[in-house]
Amino acid sequence: MFLSYFSNQPYIAYDPAAPLEIDEHDHPARRRGDAVVLFSNRHFDAAAAAALYDTRLDEYRLVEEVGFDGIMTNEHHGTPSCMSPRTNIVAATIAAHTTRVRLLVLGNPLPLSDNPVLLSEEMAMIDLLSHGRLIAGMVRGGGPEQLLCDVNPAFNRERFEEAHDLILASWTRPGPFRWDGTHYHARVVNPWVLPLQKPHPPIFIPGITSEDTIRFAAVHGYPYVGLNTTMESTKQIWEVYDDAARAVGRSPGTEHRGYLMRVFVADREEDALRNAEEFMYLLGEVSVTKRPEWAAPTGYSSFAARRERMKKFSGYLTATVADQVASGTLVVGTPDSVIATIRRWLEETRVGTLVLHATEGRIPHADTRRCIELLGREVLPAVREIGHELGIRGPFDEVPSVSQ
Numbered sequence: 001m002f003l004s005y006f007s008n009q010p011y012i013a014y015d016p017a018a019p020l021e022i023d024e025h026d027h028p029a030r031r032r033g034d035a036v037v038l039f040s041n042r043h044f045d046a047a048a049a050a051a052l053y054d055t056r057l058d059e060y061r062l063v064e065e066v067g068f069d070g071i072m073t074n075e076h077h078g079t080p081s082c083m084s085p086r087t088n089i090v091a092a093t094i095a096a097h098t099t100r101v102r103l104l105v106l107g108n109p110l111p112l113s114d115n116p117v118l119l120s121e122e123m124a125m126i127d128l129l130s131h132g133r134l135i136a137g138m139v140r141g142g143g144p145e146q147l148l149c150d151v152n153p154a155f156n157r158e159r160f161e162e163a164h165d166l167i168l169a170s171w172t173r174p175g176p177f178r179w180d181g182t183h184y185h186a187r188v189v190n191p192w193v194l195p196l197q198k199p200h201p202p203i204f205i206p207g208i209t210s211e212d213t214i215r216f217a218a219v220h221g222y223p224y225v226g227l228n229t230t231m232e233s234t235k236q237i238w239e240v241y242d243d244a245a246r247a248v249g250r251s252p253g254t255e256h257r258g259y260l261m262r263v264f265v266a267d268r269e270e271d272a273l274r275n276a277e278e279f280m281y282l283l284g285e286v287s288v289t290k291r292p293e294w295a296a297p298t299g300y301s302s303f304a305a306r307r308e309r310m311k312k313f314s315g316y317l318t319a320t321v322a323d324q325v326a327s328g329t330l331v332v333g334t335p336d337s338v339i340a341t342i343r344r345w346l347e348e349t350r351v352g353t354l355v356l357h358a359t360e361g362r363i364p365h366a367d368t369r370r371c372i373e374l375l376g377r378e379v380l381p382a383v384r385e386i387g388h389e390l391g392i393r394g395p396f397d398e399v400p401s402v403s404q
Helices: 046-066 087-097 116-129 143-148 153-172 211-220 231-247 269-283 303-317 321-327 335-349 365-389
Strands: 002-006 070-073 102-109 134-139 177-180 185-189 205-207 224-227 257-265 330-333 353-357
Touching: 002 102, 002 365, 046 070, 046 087, 046 365, 070 087, 087 102, 087 116, 102 116, 102 205, 116 134, 116 153, 134 153, 134 205, 143 153, 153 177, 153 185, 205 211, 211 224, 211 231, 224 231, 231 257, 231 335, 257 269, 257 335, 257 365, 269 321, 269 330, 269 365, 321 330, 330 335, 335 365
Parallel strands: 002 070, 002 353, 070 102, 102 134, 205 224, 224 257, 257 330, 257 353
Antiparallel strands: 177 185
């Protein structure tokens, strides 16, 4: 199995309860969705942010020390929920602070870029600087990103697929050559810096339940990482993936299945539950799911898909911490109870990649460090044993040899 760690790197130096000036450019952060897109950056404290970056790097170094296989990074814009507006910069910084973990970039939002060849060069640099540790995840980018980066959401999927093709060509096709596509045009494609991994770094695709994105990953043989989907939805993802893969002659397996799980571990159940409340931060002031025009701007997806997405979000958002713990979408407790819940997930979904989203909101740094220590010392070894027992193969596990 491939076991990775994830933090959204939230900016938590503002007070969501403080009385904030309200005008046409500024909104209070007290209601769901208010601290995103139009929440004024006048409330950003650069010194506090610099200290928060130091805190995250300290956690990442500990993550490698305790035995995780990878560290996931992401990218969001215009929201304090994520201090990573350039996932490649974060990945390169982590590469300089670590020596072993893979850099799971999930991922570069391709449609936001007007020059995918520059992205291909950035990722190639990271792969070289890390001596071949990059996983080059690619994403469409969330709805707010289309607004904040001034990109027409109607062309999102078309730009995603064409940018993907151009990046792969720049990595694998000797230059110089010309590219004349629908959305991208380049007189000369001839990047001098190319990845260390051949023919190119592994590519992962994350997402929720978009069948088009699931099929895209399956057709190309890329592992798909479900982002905290329910168990029922996760099983449906693999049905869609497996059917699409087999339709083009591929053999899907556990190595193609990934899942991002929100989890928090503490020495005492009550401490874990107290910190679990902070995972509601993503469903509160920094959630855009109350605003369909931001979560799925017109053109980003069909109206039917938007209605279905918002219906699913609505049920998710009304769930309490206790509801989410009961459903298994939030895994909280002591190492023993957490291991038991993860076993159930592995038995039901058989994922070969498990990304543990193990801190959020205003969870104290000391508590996050203790969570990481417990995960490394007790949870990860048990999960590896369970995966071996269940015959689950990860994306980087060797294929068992066939005896003659």
